[in-house]
Amino acid sequence: MVRLEERKSLTRHLPIEILPPPRNAYIPLIQHIGKPCTNLVVAARDSVTKGQKIATAQAQIFSPVHASVSGEVTAIQPWPHPVLNRCQTIVIAHDGKDETANKDTRSDQEIARLTADEIRHIVFEAGVVGMGGASFPTHVKLNPPKPVDTLIINGAECEPYLTADDRLMVEKTNEIVKGITLIAKCLNATTVYIAIEDNKPEAIAAFQHAIRNTQYSIRTLKSQYPQGGEKQLIKNVLHKEVPRGKLPFDVGISVQNVATVFAVYEAVYLYKSLFERVVTVTGSCIANPKNLLVRIGTPIQELINACGPLDEEPAKIIIGGPMMGIAQYTDLVPVIKSTNGIILMNAQEAEELKEQPCIRCGACVRECPAGLMPCLINLACEKNLMVQAKEYGALDCIECGICNYVCPASRNLLQTIKRAKLEPPK
Ligand code: SF4
Ligand code: SF4
Incomplete structure (x- = not known):
């Protein structure tokens, strides 16, 4: 693990602000690991009303998508x-x-x-996925094929710059604790x-207070990267190794990100x-960095405008953190369920994001939906x-870009795999 320059001081003290809904919401049919939602519920x-389900799929692993504003479907x-x-x-x-779509709430007794x-079922219908970046459908993760006795709530947020989870933990502590109870059940x-x-003292203090009447415990971890990786987290919290090729449930553990837990609470x-x-x-x-509560489907240019003016023209716009995020070619891309940050980098910062040597973390192998070893093909x-x-299977690559998305070394795996695919047969 490495210590990175945090650069979180730009936003860690800033309360979450609500961004007004966009004039047009762009809801992609895939925002999760699994099958795209090709069964449209609308034309x-x-x-549509806000929160209404608008697309689904017939598959084991997928998550439905919902309207984030009320209005009229103008195009698909x-x-x-x-x-x-x-x-x-x-x-x-x-x-x-x-x-x-629904204005009710459930009482504690009903819950x-x-x-x-x-x-x-509620979590599935609400379209909740892992919001720390992985986007794996949460209802599947809540039904592991092996018994789980330990739940770790991932509040590490180890990527530089990002403070969305930190603010959520400070401002929605009691709601997250209620979500934890649902997931544990x-x-x-x-x-x-x-x-x-340990770089989030306010969040730690908030949880110490919120869990005082529960059996839950807090584990304060050193701030280092990639502390928030599931296997690293398990190792550092429980001193337990998840063997290669295995998942946390194989050792009786489940890891859930705090934003996901909050989404479970809300659902x-x-x-x-x-x-x-x-x-x-x-x-x-950017002149006024912020933590914003944003509708899914809002083009990122609206978020950037809300934080402007620009002090200088960005050399790179990244969605996600600088280690695992993806450089964008247009600011028309919408916020999706896994969008935890938007970073506008100047030329000097962009230079620091150069590809690093592969650290053999296996993240690309673990997440590749085609079952490939992107690092080896690369x-x-x-x-x-x-x-x-x-x-090694380059032709089986479905070009989903997930390997790039998860690579902590900023390897441009997909680009090289595409090259191999285009190479004429000898
Ligand atoms: S882009 Fe290809 S190699 Fe990378 S994760 Fe997707 S299918 Fe796998
Ligand atoms: S290419 Fe990236 S994601 Fe794959 S093993 Fe190497 S560092 Fe990890």
Whole structure:
């Protein structure tokens, strides 16, 4: 693990502000690991309410998507996507009314009566996915194939610049604790740790107070990168190794990000689908960095405008943190469920983001939906061994870009894999 310059002081003290809803919301049909939501529930010219389900799929692993504003569906078309370059997207023109699909809340008594299956179903219907970046559907993670007895809440937020989770932990502590209780019930977990890096003293103090009448414990961790990686977190909290090729549930553990836990709380207590999230907008080019509560589907240019003016023209715009985020070619890309930050970097900062050597963390292998070893294919491509790259499965790559997305060394894996695919057969 390495210590990185944090650069969180730009926004860590700034309370979450609500960004007004966009005039047009762009809701991509894929915002999760799994099948895209190709079964549309709406068509052009349909009216929708905020929070209404608008697309789903028939598959084991997927997560439905929802309208983030009320209004009219004006188009269903390809649109820039922060991870996948372009993707089929439902465009909704906001009618200014912000009518909600459901205005109810559940009482504590109703919630106490919910079974684990019922909670999982609510979480599924609400479209909750891992919001720390992985975007794995949460209802699947809440139903592990092996027994889990320990739950770790990931409040590490180890990427430089990002403070969205930190602010959420400070401002929504009690709600997160309620979400933890729901998740622990689903998993039947008897031990709960809330893992927070030591650079977040306000969040640690807030949780110390909020959990005083529970069995939950706080683990304060050194701030280092990648502390928030699931396997690193498990090692540092429990001194337990997750073997290569295995997942946390193989050793009886589940890890959930704090923003995901908050989304679970909102889904169950407030009948709220996942249509907004907190995003840190920061970087040296922006005059007024902020933590913003933003509707999913808002083009990032609206977030940038809300934090402007620009002090200088950014050399690079990154969605996510500087280590795992993705450089964007247009500011028309919308905020999606996994967007935790937007960083506007000047030329000097962008220079620091040069590709680093592979650290063999295995993240690309773990997340590749095609079951490939992107790091190995990349290595072959770099040596110009294109035949070997194809033997490693380059042609099976579906070009989803997930390997780039998860690579902590900023390796441009997809670009080299595409090169191997384009190489004519010998
Ligand atoms: S190797 Fe291809 S299919 Fe696998 S994660 Fe990378 S882009 Fe997606
Ligand atoms: S290429 Fe990146 S994600 Fe893959 S193993 Fe190397 S450092 Fe990890």
